[in-house]
Amino acid sequence: MGNKITNICCIGAGYVGGPTMAVIAAKCPHIKVTIVDLNVARIAAWNDENLDNLPVYEPGLAEIVSQARGRNLFFTTEVEKAIDEAQMIFISVNTPTKTYGLGKGKAADLKYIELCARQIAAVSKNDKIVVEKSTLPVRTAEAVRSILDNTGNGVKFQILSNPEFLAEGTAVEDLLSPDRVLIGGDTDEEGQAAIKALADVYAEWIPRERILTTNVWSSELSKLTANAFLAQRVSSINAMSELCEKTGADVNEVARAIGMDSRIGPKFLKASVGFGGSCFQKDILNLVYIAKSYGLNEVADYWEQVVIMNDHQKVRFAAKIVKTLYNTVSGKKIAFLGWAFKKDTNDTRESAAIQVADELLYEQANIAVFDPKVEEDKIQADLNYLDTRTKEENAKLATAFQDPYEACKDAHAIAVLTEWDEFKEYDWQRIYDNMKKPAFVFDGRAILDGKKLTDIGFVFHVIGK
Numbered sequence: 001m002g003n004k005i006t007n008i009c010c011i012g013a014g015y016v017g018g019p020t021m022a023v024i025a026a027k028c029p030h031i032k033v034t035i036v037d038l039n040v041a042r043i044a045a046w047n048d049e050n051l052d053n054l055p056v057y058e059p060g061l062a063e064i065v066s067q068a069r070g071r072n073l074f075f076t077t078e079v080e081k082a083i084d085e086a087q088m089i090f091i092s093v094n095t096p097t098k099t100y101g102l103g104k105g106k107a108a109d110l111k112y113i114e115l116c117a118r119q120i121a122a123v124s125k126n127d128k129i130v131v132e133k134s135t136l137p138v139r140t141a142e143a144v145r146s147i148l149d150n151t152g153n154g155v156k157f158q159i160l161s162n163p164e165f166l167a168e169g170t171a172v173e174d175l176l177s178p179d180r181v182l183i184g185g186d187t188d189e190e191g192q193a194a195i196k197a198l199a200d201v202y203a204e205w206i207p208r209e210r211i212l213t214t215n216v217w218s219s220e221l222s223k224l225t226a227n228a229f230l231a232q233r234v235s236s237i238n239a240m241s242e243l244c245e246k247t248g249a250d251v252n253e254v255a256r257a258i259g260m261d262s263r264i265g266p267k268f269l270k271a272s273v274g275f276g277g278s279c280f281q282k283d284i285l286n287l288v289y290i291a292k293s294y295g296l297n298e299v300a301d302y303w304e305q306v307v308i309m310n311d312h313q314k315v316r317f318a319a320k321i322v323k324t325l326y327n328t329v330s331g332k333k334i335a336f337l338g339w340a341f342k343k344d345t346n347d348t349r350e351s352a353a354i355q356v357a358d359e360l361l362y363e364q365a366n367i368a369v370f371d372p373k374v375e376e377d378k379i380q381a382d383l384n385y386l387d388t389r390t391k392e393e394n395a396k397l398a399t400a401f402q403d404p405y406e407a408c409k410d411a412h413a414i415a416v417l418t419e420w421d422e423f424k425e426y427d428w429q430r431i432y433d434n435m436k437k438p439a440f441v442f443d444g445r446a447i448l449d450g451k452k453l454t455d456i457g458f459v460f461h462v463i464g465k
């Protein structure tokens with residue numbers, strides 16, 4: 001196996017595959033990087049002349065893509081050709097929670113991973129390094145190896161685990177300057193050579209001391225552990241937010257006070273309407289499933305509580321709106337500012353907004369959504385996916401607006417679901433003038449100036465106060 005990598009293939013052109021490979025290509029002009037996907041529309045969008053149409057919105061991504069696309073960065077649906085030509089293949093496909101069979105609702109669905117492994121096995125004619133970029137249950141590399149080693153064609157594979165730690169909204173920044181890059185591989189000579197080959201790619205722009213190497217199992221488990229710890233901090237501060245609301249304490253002040261303890265640290269202590277995103281819940285449930293499968297029930301229960309707390313936070317936010325609006329929202333217009341699971345992304349997977357909307361739709365509210373980066377069809381698809389009412393009912397009760405002032409016009413209440421910066425800059429007097437009175441604001445992200453809004457005349461409620 002040649003040590004210097006000059007040809008990389010990545011299977012999966014999603015939120016991870018796209019940005020990650022674009023940065024590798026931009027930083028390593030000597031490496032040809034080909035990203036493949038079965039989704040024809042997604043590949044077409046990555047190839048779109050108009051960079052506003054890229055399938056993933058991330059600050060700075062369009063610039064990086066335009067720098068490398070067509071030079072040494074290619075997006076294609078020709079999966080087999082790209083696998084055949086590559087020395088190193090990243091698997092970056094989705095690993096959602098299983099929706100059927102054993103482990104339904106908890107375990108990771110590894111069917112896409114297995115399909116990739118089988119395709120790599122079928123196509124490869126020379127030795128390759130296969131890199132797990134997707135987030136996977138600990139010991140998945142064993143299954144991948146078993147598929148790859150049974151091809152009978154003499155091709156040798158090295159399997160590395162290289163989990164991705166980028167956060168959406170800051171993906172490019174995180175990729176250009178990560179806290180660390182983690183590479184897990186076999187401890188024998190060939191495993192170490194494979195680790196070195198991948199480390200050399202990252203070393204083109206990342207200081208060596210930030211490139212951490214471990215065995216495969218530690219690497220796989222570290223990814224689940226990192227997400228579990230991060231999500232746990234959010235659930236911990238959210239648990240405190242409820243207690244703050246009862247006691248007169250202010251969760252922002254509490255977060256600041258504890259965050260100045262260097263052992264705790266100030267980051268990831270922002271109380272919210274609940275964490276969303278494609279990974280926190282999925283990865284914790286996966287961890288819970290793994291722990292249970294080893295009979296570690298206390299470990300499983302401990303982590304499951306993080307998700308239980310998060311669900312509670314979303315439900316109680318919706319319940320507070322209903323209760324405050326005199327116990328009925330039936331036929332009332334409630335404006336949602338934000339639908340994405342966090343600011344600076346167009347991703348809505350597991351967004352708290354979806355569950356809050358669902359709770360309010362049960363109560364027959366009319367939901368008017370404005371999100372700077374999310375379109376109507378996405379919002380409807382998210383609601384329809386819940387399968388709690390018909391498509392027609394969702395379309396009738398929930399509407400997307402292109403203009404925030406229109407979304408808020410004649411509303412009884414506004415709920416802030418995403419922390420987009422622009423919400424702070426709106427003409428709140430104008431919004432107030434056009435709303436039903438009393439005009440309520442429920443700030444699920446604690447981003448608005450409560451004093452200013454109260455002075456205008458709003459009845460203002462904020463999480464954690």
Ligand code: NAD
Pocket residue numbers: 011012013014015016017036037038039042079092093094095112115116133134135136164165166167168278279
């Ligand atoms: P995604 O759904 O955005 O992208 C996955 C892509 O893989 C899809 O476009 C799909 O069409 C494609 N795909 C699936 N099977 C395929 C196959 N056999 N051949 C070719 N293409 C195939 O998912 P994502 O958000 O990029 O996440 C990918 C992995 O990375 C997951 O395991 C996730 O847990 C992990 N991860 C995600 C993030 C994040 O911020 N989204 C961060 C770190 C890790």
Ligand code: UGA
Pocket residue numbers: 135164165166167168169227230234267268269270271272273274275276277278279280341342
């Ligand atoms: C998270 C991790 O931060 C990444 O390191 C990881 O790679 C990624 O998951 C993954 O594996 O997919 P991401 O979900 O993109 O990244 O975004 P985060 O910034 O972690 O936010 C997740 C959710 O928690 C958002 O809904 C956010 O609003 C919420 N959050 C975050 C809070 O409510 N409070 C906080 O203090 C921080």
